[in-house]
Amino acid sequence: MTVFDKPKSLTDAPLHYCPGCTHGIIHRLVAEAIDELGIEGRTIGIAPVGCSVMAYNYFTVDMVQAAHGRAPAVATGVKRADPSKIVFTYQGDGDLASIGTCETVHAAARGENITIIFVNNAIYGMTGGQMAPTSLPGQITQTSPYGRDVATQGYPVKVCEMLSQLDGAGYLERVAVNNVKNIKNAKKAILKAFKNQVEGKGFSLIEVVSTCPTNWGLTPEKALEWLNDNMLPYYPLGVYKDKFAEEAAK
Amino acid sequence: MSGPYGTMAEKVLMKGNEAIAEAAILAGCRHYFGYPITPQTEVAAYMAKRMPKIGGTFLQAESEIAAINMVMGVASTGRRTMTSSSSPGISLKAEGLSYLAGCDLPALVVNVERGGPGLGGIQPSQSDYFQATRGAAHGDFRMIVLAPASVQEMADLTMHGFDLADKYRMTSMILADGTMGQMMEPVSLEAPEVKTYDKSWAVTGTDCKRPHNIVNSLYLVPEDLERTNFERYERYRTIEENEVMYEEFMMEDAEICIAAFGVAARVSKNAIMAARAEGIKVGMIRPITLWPFPKAAFKKAAEHVNTFVSVELSMGQMIEDVRLATECARPVVLCNRAGGMIPSPEEVLQRIKEVNGGMTK
Numbered sequence A: 001m002t003v004f005d006k007p008k009s010l011t012d013a014p015l016h017y018c019p020g021c022t023h024g025i026i027h028r029l030v031a032e033a034i035d036e037l038g039i040e041g042r043t044i045g046i047a048p049v050g051c052s053v054m055a056y057n058y059f060t061v062d063m064v065q066a067a068h069g070r071a072p073a074v075a076t077g078v079k080r081a082d083p084s085k086i087v088f089t090y091q092g093d094g095d096l097a098s099i100g101t102c103e104t105v106h107a108a109a110r111g112e113n114i115t116i117i118f119v120n121n122a123i124y125g126m127t128g129g130q131m132a133p134t135s136l137p138g139q140i141t142q143t144s145p146y147g148r149d150v151a152t153q154g155y156p157v158k159v160c161e162m163l164s165q166l167d168g169a170g171y172l173e174r175v176a177v178n179n180v181k182n183i184k185n186a187k188k189a190i191l192k193a194f195k196n197q198v199e200g201k202g203f204s205l206i207e208v209v210s211t212c213p214t215n216w217g218l219t220p221e222k223a224l225e226w227l228n229d230n231m232l233p234y235y236p237l238g239v240y241k242d243k244f245a246e247e248a249a250k
Numbered sequence B: 001m002s003g004p005y006g007t008m009a010e011k012v013l014m015k016g017n018e019a020i021a022e023a024a025i026l027a028g029c030r031h032y033f034g035y036p037i038t039p040q041t042e043v044a045a046y047m048a049k050r051m052p053k054i055g056g057t058f059l060q061a062e063s064e065i066a067a068i069n070m071v072m073g074v075a076s077t078g079r080r081t082m083t084s085s086s087s088p089g090i091s092l093k094a095e096g097l098s099y100l101a102g103c104d105l106p107a108l109v110v111n112v113e114r115g116g117p118g119l120g121g122i123q124p125s126q127s128d129y130f131q132a133t134r135g136a137a138h139g140d141f142r143m144i145v146l147a148p149a150s151v152q153e154m155a156d157l158t159m160h161g162f163d164l165a166d167k168y169r170m171t172s173m174i175l176a177d178g179t180m181g182q183m184m185e186p187v188s189l190e191a192p193e194v195k196t197y198d199k200s201w202a203v204t205g206t207d208c209k210r211p212h213n214i215v216n217s218l219y220l221v222p223e224d225l226e227r228t229n230f231e232r233y234e235r236y237r238t239i240e241e242n243e244v245m246y247e248e249f250m251m252e253d254a255e256i257c258i259a260a261f262g263v264a265a266r267v268s269k270n271a272i273m274a275a276r277a278e279g280i281k282v283g284m285i286r287p288i289t290l291w292p293f294p295k296a297a298f299k300k301a302a303e304h305v306n307t308f309v310s311v312e313l314s315m316g317q318m319i320e321d322v323r324l325a326t327e328c329a330r331p332v333v334l335c336n337r338a339g340g341m342i343p344s345p346e347e348v349l350q351r352i353k354e355v356n357g358g359m360t361k
Ligand SMILES: Cc1ncc(C[n+]2csc(CCOP(=O)(O)OP(=O)(O)O)c2C)c(N)n1
Pocket: A049, A050, A051, A052, A068, A091, A092, A093, A094, A095, A096, A119, A121, A123, A124, A125, A126, A127, A132, A212
């Protein structure tokens, strides 16, 4: 009996992510959600610029690689071209919350019927560990070598909190992938974010608090601890908005 | 066929910007994305009215950057799509233009130019010639650049631009100046016959029946990236051989040749008539495709022309292509206004007379 199998929607290509990087887990959760909803044949994914740029090699669905931060605009085009397709973006924090803030905010404001998987690892992974919009106060990075000084470098962007103010945003939840319980919950949230789109409900974004052991300078295990001790207090997990549930309750 | 604009081939009075919009719809474009900017806003206004009525998409994007990326999304699915803007907005679309080229995606982009640099002004200009013909953004790439000189051509070149974009999997740009956008003229609009193009590369969902398609411009192995560049330029060479368009006006016996496109060509025609009345043998080559540039026509003209005069609404940009095409065999002089000013027929005539009198600077 098989108890654990590779999701159908993941290709056989070996992932290029660093050992212990949580991008791999999140890819799996996305693929499982696609499998469970039986939407593999009509899903189109948008890969960002960042460590997950090559996500287009890992999902078996049709993929488009977008410019840095523009994935929500590209997704909007794909979805408007053919609303019967299920369109998702997979974006890091630099991509989504810095260079692409405008595209993110307005896709949410329009209530675009797409699903965004937002990987918040508090750092620019691909370019070698610079300060991200989500880097914590005091966090040491290549471009905040003395620790992020909020007086000169400002405060982190809390994406779920910010977007929850928009009437167009439908479902916003922050999850983490640092332990089994949280991973299970992340899976549920991602599944729901895709299901919302299948049901034509509107904009869903799942923020996944994750690790970058390489650029945090920690072992994979220590990185999970750091996430738990430092990121979760600043980025509390939970549902920030569920307009669809509220509407259903009315 | 009878539509809101009268029966087929019946002439209707339209603004150039509206003609572009209706022509795009007739050519099968159902997805338009734009951001307001003068002097092209009529394109968006027209689309906003028409698209919802015909099951299409009109979306006012949050920025020109978003608009061009929405175009990229639609283009990835293999459908006809467009955006329009004016100079400062085209600068913002630069990134997207490079990605469209890198992904080999067909799209139509309209630039109804205004004066620059910076915020510049809102009056007509041709000062984005370099931007359009030299590659609008990073990387090795070209766009097909079409320069209409009448409202009818605004419509015809829009339809043609979609065909070329699909045929060669690249961006066609309509490079018009503000005059062309705002001017009203009678135009006859006919739905073109849309050929079918191979779009097996498009992201349409695999239906679990084929390997996944990837629309992508990333090649980390330099040998691979080099190969895509060489292949793309092979395609560009085919375009240079087959798709050049230009008009020759009174060139048979011309000793002076004006080079002008768009509104500058219309002004120049008046000046040429006046000069001819005074016995000066002057003609014009009007490039319709700015890229590919009608090099051969200019080179041939250099055999019997003494001097070329590039008439432009810029500080002199196309003049470089005239010099390249003629390999500097003859003097090429400039007759220009800039910053939103248009040369008058009298100014062009004056320049023709100076050149006729032997001036070569
Ligand atoms: C326009 C542009 N600016 C900068 C870059 C360089 N760049 C590549 S990846 C990246 C950061 C990505 O970080 P993030 O979105 O947090 O994703 P991660 O790598 O951490 O997964 C940057 C700045 C680029 N490719 N394009």
